[in-house]
Amino acid sequence: MLESRVLSKDDFVEWGKDYVLFLHNTSHVEDEPYPNLLKEKGGTGFPTLMFMDAEGKVLAVHRGPRSLEGFTKSAEKAREYLRLREAAAKGDGKARVRLLLLDLEMGGFDPKDARDRLDALGDSMSEEDREKAEQKIVDKEVAGELNRRLRALRGKPRTEIMKAYRETVVDLFRKGMVPSDRSGIGYMVQLGSAALESGDAKFREKVLDTLESFRKKVPMYGRYLKPVIEKLESKIGDSDEEGEEEEEHEGRRKQGG
Amino acid sequence: MKNSTILPGILAAGSVLALCGAPLLPAQGVSKRRAPAAAKMRKVTPQKRSVPSQEELIKRREKKLALEWIAKGGWITDYDKARALAKKTNRMIFTYFTRSYAP
Numbered sequence: 494m495l496e497s498r499v500l501s502k503d504d505f506v507e508w509g510k511d512y513v514l515f516l517h518n519t520s521h522v523e524d525e526p527y528p529n530l531l532k533e534k535g536g537t538g539f540p541t542l543m544f545m546d547a548e549g550k551v552l553a554v555h556r557g558p559r560s561l562e563g564f565t566k567s568a569e570k571a572r573e574y575l576r577l578r579e580a581a582a583k584g585d586g587k588a589r590v591r592l593l594l595l596d597l598e599m600g601g602f603d604p605k606d607a608r609d610r611l612d613a614l615g616d617s618m619s620e621e622d623r624e625k626a627e628q629k630i631v632d633k634e635v636a637g638e639l640n641r642r643l644r645a646l647r648g649k650p651r652t653e654i655m656k657a658y659r660e661t662v663v664d665l666f667r668k669g670m671v672p673s674d675r676s677g678i679g680y681m682v683q684l685g686s687a688a689l690e691s692g693d694a695k696f697r698e699k700v701l702d703t704l705e706s707f708r709k710k711v712p713m714y715g716r717y718l719k720p721v722i723e724k725l726e727s728k729i730g731d732s733d734e735e736g737e738e739e740e741e742h743e744g745r746r747k748q749g750g
Numbered sequence: 751m752k753n754s755t756i757l758p759g760i761l762a763a764g765s766v767l768a769l770c771g772a773p774l775l776p777a778q779g780v781s782k783r784r785a786p787a788a789a790k791m792r793k794v795t796p797q798k799r800s801v802p803s804q805e806e807l808i809k810r811r812e813k814k815l816a817l818e819w820i821a822k823g824g825w826i827t828d829y830d831k832a833r834a835l836a837k838k839t840n841r842m843i844f845t846y847f848t849r850s851y852a853p
Contacts, residue, residue, distance in 0.1 A: 500846070501819030509823050512844040515832035516825040518814055520850050522807045527829050531847045541847040547836035549829070549843075564844070571842055 495540055495559050508561055512544075512568075535600025537676075543599075544571035554599045586617040594622060597629035604633045628673050635665055635672045635680060659683045671703055678714045681707050685721030689728065701725045810850035 499505055519531050519539070527533075531541060534551050542555035544567060552571035557563045574595060580588035593610050596602045607630050611623070618626070642661045646654045662683040665671075672680055681704055688700035704722050708715045802810070815827055825846075826832040836843045 496817070496819060496848075500823060506823050509844065511841065513832050513836040513839070513841050514823050514825045515829065515843050515845045516815075516820060516827050517829065517845060517847045518811055518827065518850060519847060520807055520811050522811055523804055530829065534845075534847075536847055539847060539849050541845075543845050543847075545836075545843040545845055547833055547840075547843070549833055552842065568842070568844075 499559060499561065505561055508564070515545075533601060535602070537600075542567070544568060546575070551599050551601050586614070590614055590618050590622060593626060597626055600633075602633065604630050604637065607633075631670050632672045632674045632676065635670050636676045638665060638670075639680065655683075659687050663687045666700075666703070671707075673707070673710055675711045675714060677707065678711070678717060681714075681718055682721065685718065685725060689721065689724055694729070697725060697729055701729060807850070814848075814850045 517527070517530050519528070521528070534541075534543060534545070534549075535554065536543070540559070542559065542564070544552045544555075546552055552574040553567050555564060555567040557566070574592070577588045577592045577595070581592050589610075593607065593614065597607060607626070611618075611626050611630070639658065639661060642658060643654070646657055649657075658679075662680050665680070666684055671677075684700055685704055688697045691697060701722065704718050704725070708718050708722065820827075826835065832843055832845075835841075
């Protein structure tokens, strides 16, 4: 559709003369020199369209209608990015904040570098923007850690992979590293499973809150979380009842009943 | 670079979900009575999902890159060349990430 209805048309070809048109055909062909380029640039699916500078730095990721009009709007965003970058280089604090937020939004950033930039911004960033930036970095750190863990487990039996993956999730959760974007669905499902197996009532409740919050933020994956949320609610309900019965029993015992 | 292509599928969010979520997700629509049919399907599925050979992948890539609109638009398919041209002509790069079997 995109190729036949937009990219092959004369008006697109004319428009394209103002840019260098680069097509990356992602494949598993062994001689492909940049097989992970899409991922490195923050892309997660096909098709992905973006503007880059001559160094390959992403300036704008195209969102919205895949049409000439839509591409023109994204090109304007890319130019705005270049203006901000110039202003930031001259010491404009607001431009530096905006630039960091744009980089985080587009996804193709290094978490350590982003954290350094965030720290360097100090008080020039609002609390709201700082929280937003922190969360984006955490999302990336969590995804990176889980991917590293999975790579290290390559070739192991499935049960072993799942056990280790779940342990990593719980470890990250206990450190306060909780993802908020859709890449966190695997994390959430495993966290829910760990909570169901756990005998720690407080942990279960904390996990339930986290899963419900994630479901609100990422409703498209709600159906995957529904079963574990229901099981957790049921388990928490059961332990509440047990607790109440326990208290009643204790009360009667004290009254000499 | 090639080493980082390990587990290409498993790292996708959907695959992680499949890996991690499977034990919690109900076996939708597979009743006990229909189990033999489901088992039969499971036997067939791996054949359908067999990994294409390098030859096949190269053939698909060549077919894709030979499409008329790519030459018509002057699309560059080499990342290094695209960056070099952008630098030389002071233009931004408009990148289209696609796959051999994308329409």
